[in-house]
Amino acid sequence: MNFKRLFLISLFIFGITGKNIAQTINPGDIWPDNNGVHINAHGGGLLFHEGTYYWFGEHKIEGEKGNQAWVGIHCYSSKNLTDWHDEGIALSVSKDPESPIVEGCIIERPKVVYNEKNQQFVMWFHHELKGMGYKAAKTGLAVSDRVTGPYKYIHSINPNSGYWPENVCSIHKQPVPETTESSYCGGPGCLPAHPDTVNILGRDFEKGQMSRDMTLFIDDDGTAYHIYSSEENSTTHISKLSDDYLSFSGEYVRVFPNRYMEAPSIFKHRGKYYFIASGCTGWAPNAARLSVADDIFGPWTELGNPCVGEGKETTFGSQSTYILPIEGKKDAFIFMADRWNPENAIDGRYVWLPVQFDENGWPFLEWIDEWGLSFFK
Numbered sequence: 001m002n003f004k005r006l007f008l009i010s011l012f013i014f015g016i017t018g019k020n021i022a023q024t025i026n027p028g029d030i031w032p033d034n035n036g037v038h039i040n041a042h043g044g045g046l047l048f049h050e051g052t053y054y055w056f057g058e059h060k061i062e063g064e065k066g067n068q069a070w071v072g073i074h075c076y077s078s079k080n081l082t083d084w085h086d087e088g089i090a091l092s093v094s095k096d097p098e099s100p101i102v103e104g105c106i107i108e109r110p111k112v113v114y115n116e117k118n119q120q121f122v123m124w125f126h127h128e129l130k131g132m133g134y135k136a137a138k139t140g141l142a143v144s145d146r147v148t149g150p151y152k153y154i155h156s157i158n159p160n161s162g163y164w165p166e167n168v169c170s171i172h173k174q175p176v177p178e179t180t181e182s183s184y185c186g187g188p189g190c191l192p193a194h195p196d197t198v199n200i201l202g203r204d205f206e207k208g209q210m211s212r213d214m215t216l217f218i219d220d221d222g223t224a225y226h227i228y229s230s231e232e233n234s235t236t237h238i239s240k241l242s243d244d245y246l247s248f249s250g251e252y253v254r255v256f257p258n259r260y261m262e263a264p265s266i267f268k269h270r271g272k273y274y275f276i277a278s279g280c281t282g283w284a285p286n287a288a289r290l291s292v293a294d295d296i297f298g299p300w301t302e303l304g305n306p307c308v309g310e311g312k313e314t315t316f317g318s319q320s321t322y323i324l325p326i327e328g329k330k331d332a333f334i335f336m337a338d339r340w341n342p343e344n345a346i347d348g349r350y351v352w353l354p355v356q357f358d359e360n361g362w363p364f365l366e367w368i369d370e371w372g373l374s375f376f377k
Ligand code: GAL
Pocket: 043, 108, 109, 213, 262, 263, 280, 281, 282, 283, 319
């Protein structure tokens, strides 16, 4: 065989297989889908359904403009968590200027769960109204009968309007003092140190609570929880959803008061709940924070930074988004995080690492350049 023919054959083989096969996870690298295009599903979450994993995330476009939603929520499918097939846009933004999800609004951190009772896929996401920065602090709801969509947008709300949390303090029920103009944490006019003295919970009691960075968690009994940064990001709320997952039940707790946790992610291991979040520094990475509880409604105990080794102070340059239990494997979880690129949003990278457990059973994370699912015994 002459050299030219060999070259053409290898080009052909590479063309049909090479660019699509990623048998390992390479945190922080370009991650090509079945078309050879870098996966576009930022701030994402995973759903395992009938033998397939589905990855939903923010579709970003190039440049700083990509930090707003101009396309929608992108979906990918995979059998093995390394090769991802582009399933297209699951939820599209609207061209209608009257729609709350008009293009140019902010849609972040979508999570999809399956409701057995209604045989329906339910998506919740962080939603900010167009032109209002991060002020609206709402959570949006969309549903579909097909896992890959199209999802129908229902509405966006501030949760638990008219309900006090189970661990409400008497100060929250007192008259609400005049507060400073609310602002996104880290910006000018950031709220004073102790949120209870400002009583943001009481301020928002009637209209509903703020809900920014979020995740969903389904417990073993099928109960769904919506977990979000609330009270100007100062305090996390853990809220039980209704049985159909379509509304808030009014049962919720305030956790980590005044700790400014963002990027919540949660998993359950040997009867304990583990929560990994970040601090509140916008797109810039900071040290992850691990907490543990025997009951999802708490009390929660902070355990410190779960990351070890080089890069531990910045969660290896990333921010948590989801923790995936691997189907059919015991004690196997993947920590998923985003390495944001706010100047060119589409070029954000994915940092996926195995959750490891030390000799005392506490979870930890360490950087691995390249790894595969065989990592889990
Ligand atoms: C991050 C948050 C992201 C996005 C960003 C905007 O802290 O986790 O989802 O909202 O702030 O600055």
